[in-house]
Amino acid sequence: QFPRECVTPEGLRSGTCCPSPSGLNDDPCGSGTGRGECVAIAVDARPHGPQYPHDGRDDRERWPIRFFNQTCQCNGNFSGSNCGRCRHGWTGANCDQRVSVVRRNVMGLSTEDKRAFVDALDQAKRTVHPDLVIATRRTQEIFGPDGLTPQFENITIYNYFVWSHYFSVSKTFLGAGQASFGGVDFSHEGPGFVTWHRFHLLQLERDMQDMLQEPSFALPYWNFAIGGSTCDICTDDLMGARSSFDMNSLSTNSIFSQWRVICESVEDYDTLGTICNSTESTPIRRNPAGNVNRPMVQRLPEPQDVADCLQVNAFDTPPYYSTSSESFRNTIEGYSAPNGNYDPAVRSLHNLAHLFLNGTGGQTHLSPNDPIFVLLHTFTDAIFDEWLRRHSPDSTLYPEENAPIGHNGGYNMVPFWPPVTNAEMFLTAPENLGYSYEAEWPAQAFTMPEIITMGIVSALVLVAVVFAATTCAVRAKSYKMEGRQPLLSDQYQRYDDEKSQSVV
């Protein structure tokens, strides 16, 4: 969440996080070389929806102002917490060269590429994040019991990916002895679902590119819309097969059987008012299609579900929540039927894929601990990108106000640093974010207004043809009655006359 160099007592007391890319004291944000300046952070002041009635009680409100109110604002294509790097999609010393990576279907990768991807994830699970640290206490207790020791920890690259998801979905602590408030979610059940997870993946991809020193590294995707009850990526060369000894565990042939989850003790955090830290606990649990109590989540989404959700026209609809109907966002998130109709009993697409996993990957505070999360979400993002391409929405179609807290277009997504708004991710990826998907999409079916327009145009063309034919016939008949040749023959006649004249 925050750069290591910012979480000093002085940094926290001043509220300023403007590091220097050169490491020089008088060069905040690379201002000496025109890369950026240290400025006051702009936060969303528009009203949020009624789901959160506890304004003033949560550190994630008006993010990230409770921790820092000054940050680097980078010029041009410069980016990063100190403006020392380039925006997504740009490279070079001056960040003026375009660059793009291709996200591929994980099932189509070669044996070597599958192994390289699994190894890269495992390396990320073990490599301490080079820049970012996490807060392990709320701001009220951020200086620790002695009032002098900032409560932050190192965390590995992959565990940071897990932690940021947990932090965005955790409950609001209302005080000792009081139940924490669970009606908040800064990354789900609102328009920010697609934009938040898009940035979440971009950050992991960038961190892994840096770790591997391989700028072309791209996260693959899992086409989970294959129907049936088989998890095709649950094999030992990919995300791990089922253990032969325990239905809920991973085979020991998979490196992921050695992974341990973080953020498991959610009841403790919520009653004590603490925050998940980087401590690892138990193995990943997964039992695909094994939830006998909910037969509806024993099957994966169908291919037709993707085709249907791409046809939903509106990006999101009031109340911009998990109850929205005819909303593309609520449909891909999976609270609506694939055609957009809201039904509280339905779980489809993204939600259905999570619940199908039936274990770590199906519980919101834990789900990224299962590496399937990465592949499930790249596919969800690929569908979002295809929807953006087909519908070319104006940026104003993203709700600016009255979305659940954290989801307005101008809200800085929690807990990312440097601040980045939902609206900044509401753009087609190949043109704006430096990545694309190698995927085949169902043909675009015609909508009812398109069918009506085509019917009207066809009818008009038919009337015009009939009219022209009738006119020709009538005129030909009248020429004949006058003892003349029809027009066409008349032309040929004249052409012949000219030819015979020129020969003469």
Ligand SMILES: O=C1C=c2cc(C(=O)O)[nH]c2=CC1=O
């Ligand atoms: O990790 C997640 C788990 C989920 C479960 C549901 C549900 O619909 O019950 N939704 C989820 C989203 C997640 O991100």
